[in-house]
Each structure stands twice: as C-alpha cells, then as structure tokens.
Amino acid sequence: MALLTTRMKNWLEGTGAHIGTASTEGIPTVIVAAKASFDNSNTVVFDLSARQIDHIRKNVESNPQVALGPGGLGSIRAAYQFKGTGRIEGSRLKVAIEEIYSTKPGPEAGLRLDTLPFESVLRFEKTRWQDDGPPASV
Amino acid sequence: MKIPEEIAGLLRLNSSRKAAAYLATAGLQGNPNLLAAPLTDVHQDEFVLLPDLFAQKTKVNLNENLRGAISLELPEDEGGWVLEGPCNIFQWGHPDAFRWKGLTAGEVLGRWGNWAGLEDLEALPDGLRPVVVAQRGVIALQVETVKKIGGK
Numbered sequence: 001m002a003l004l005t006t007r008m009k010n011w012l013e014g015t016g017a018h019i020g021t022a023s024t025e026g027i028p029t030v031i032v033a034a035k036a037s038f039d040n041s042n043t044v045v046f047d048l049s050a051r052q053i054d055h056i057r058k059n060v061e062s063n064p065q066v067a068l069g070p071g072g073l074g075s076i077r078a079a080y081q082f083k084g085t086g087r088i089e090g091s092r093l094k095v096a097i098e099e100i101y102s103t104k105p106g107p108e109a110g111l112r113l114d115t116l117p118f119e120s121v122l123r124f125e126k127t128r129w130q131d132d133g134p135p136a137s138v
Numbered sequence: 139m140k141i142p143e144e145i146a147g148l149l150r151l152n153s154s155r156k157a158a159a160y161l162a163t164a165g166l167q168g169n170p171n172l173l174a175a176p177l178t179d180v181h182q183d184e185f186v187l188l189p190d191l192f193a194q195k196t197k198v199n200l201n202e203n204l205r206g207a208i209s210l211e212l213p214e215d216e217g218g219w220v221l222e223g224p225c226n227i228f229q230w231g232h233p234d235a236f237r238w239k240g241l242t243a244g245e246v247l248g249r250w251g252n253w254a255g256l257e258d259l260e261a262l263p264d265g266l267r268p269v270v271v272a273q274r275g276v277i278a279l280q281v282e283t284v285k286k287i288g289g290k
Contacts, residue, residue, distance in 0.1 A: 018160040018209045018211070020160070020164075021170055022170040023168060024168050025166075025168070026165060026167070027164070028205060028222075029220060030220055031217065032210075032211040032287070032289065034211075034216075034289050035215070047290055049287075049289055051217070051287055051288050052217065052289065055220075055287050066170065067162070068172070069160050073157065075157045075158035075160070075174050076157065076158060076174075077263075081171075103173075105191065109194075110194050
C-alpha cells in the first residue's frame with residue numbers, strides 16, 4: 001500500500017478525480033467524480049451516482065485496476081497519478097492506492113513516488129509547490 | 139460520429155476550458171492509465187487531437203491497444219462527458235503517407251506536429267507548462283461514442 005501525503009489527500013478531497021478503468025479486454029473508460037474522502041490513510045472513497053456506478057461496475061468487478069487523476073484545478077496544480085485496486089460497495093467506489101506517480105511535465109513526468117522514502121516525497125512536494133491543497137474557494 | 143458542438147467547443151484550440159481533459163488508455167491486460175491533456179483540438183468534427191509530449195505510458199499502451207477515452211468535467215458536481223473510440227499516435231518519423239482512419243501522418247503532423255506554433259505554451263499555468271517543449275507526435279482519438287455520465 002502506498003502512503004499519501006496530506007497535500008495529495010487534500011487535493012483529491014477538494015477537487016475529486018477522473019477515474020480510469022478498463023475491461024479485461026483492455027477497453028478503457030473514464031468518469032469524473034467531483035469529491036472524494038478517505039477511509040484510512042490510503043483508501044480513497046468516491047460517492048457516485050447510479051449512472052456512474054453503472055458505467056464502471058462491469059469493469060471494476062472483472063478488472064479492479066483503477067487509475068486516478070486529480071480533477072478541476074487539481075488537474076493543473078496537483079500533478080499526480082494514483083493507481084490502485086477498486087471495489088464497489090453500494091453507491092461507493094473505494095480505491096486502495098498502491099502506486100503514486102508524478103505527472104509534472106518535464107524530466108520528472110512518470111517518476112514513481114511511492115517507492116521513495118516518505119521523507120523524500122515530502123521534500124519533493126515542498127520544493128515544487130507552495131500549497132498544501134486547493135484554495136478554499138474551490 | 140460528429141462531436142456535439144457544446145463539447146467540441148471545449149476541446150478546440152485556445153478554448154476557455156479551465157481544467158485539463160484526461161485521456162485514458164489501457165494495456166491489453168486491462169491496466170488503465172490517465173494522461174492529463176490541457177492542449178487539445180478537434181478535426182473534421184470527429185477526431186480529438188493532442189500533442190504527445192513524451193507521454194510514455196500512453197505510448198506503451200497504444201502500441202499494443204489502439205483504444206482510448208477522453209473525459210471532460212462538467213461544473214457543479216454534474217459529472218462529466220466521456221468520448222470513447224479508437225486512438226493512435228502519429229509520430230515524427232512516420233512517412234507522410236502513413237494512414238489511420240482516413241488521416242495521414244503528413245496532414246496531421248504538418249498541422250499539429252508543432253503545437254507551440256498553434257498555442258502560446260508560455261501562457262499555460264505553472265504545473266502544465268512543459269519545461270522543454272519536445273513534441274514526439276500527435277495523439278488522435280476518433281470519437282465513436284459520447285456519453286454524459288452525471289455525478290451526484
């Protein structure tokens with residue numbers, strides 16, 4: 001399991017995420033969830049509409065691999081991609097995060113963060129961003 | 139299919155879109171990947187184009203599985219649009235005659251192969267502006283379906 005920083009959690013909670021799934025044959029799709037919460041330190045929870053659940057249910061139940069990219073302003077200022085294992089419980093999608101990547105354009109794009117020491121991830125964030133999450137107005 | 143104008147308008151060059159779209163691809167094992175796509179354009183009302191600025195995992199996926207999905211979010215927690223269809227990369231080095239879905243590499247790369255000549259990349263917000271603009275090609279998705287997937 002990957003350990004998320006406070007900044008990562010704040011952006012996901014504040015701006016939600018685009019949620020990528022795929023069929024077992026590799027047909028991808030993606031939905032947008034505006035908000036998220038956390039069950040524990042690395043399980044992110046999305047409350048979804050019936051339409052959203054219908055759209056991803058078959059994929060997640062047959063192939064639980066899920067990719068997440070921060071939504072809204074987070075798509076610009078929170079350059080992360082999260083990958084993990086998803087499960088549907090009622091109207092909720094829960095994703096246990098297992099991999100975290102930097103998507104910051106340039107040489108750091110694709111850098112895997114969860115395999116670094118946690119202190120190094122915190123230092124990585126601190127030297128690249130000033131914020132600890134989205135502004136209050138978002 | 140023809141992309142509805144309310145969506146195409148959000149995907150054209152220099153649109154007023156405030157957030158990046160995302161391109162989802164997957165390997166043949168079904169492992170999904172997302173690529174933030176702040177730069178997009180629409181061609182012939184049915185193709186969405188975006189620059190390949192060294193989208194490494196996307197390229198790996200498309201090399202084995204020519205499918206993609208693009209998401210665009212709606213305001214006020216209304217969910218988003220998803221545009222799905224076949225997807226490929228026209229890469230610098232392809233012969234001009236390389237053809238996919240009626241498009242040729244010469245046509246696509248000639249018009250979109252240097253995105254910095256189409257949009258002012260310096261005006262992109264910090265966090266999206268490439269440190270070095272090194273465009274490897276153009277990713278094209280032919281839209282087959284458009285769905286509005288409403289949120290809570």
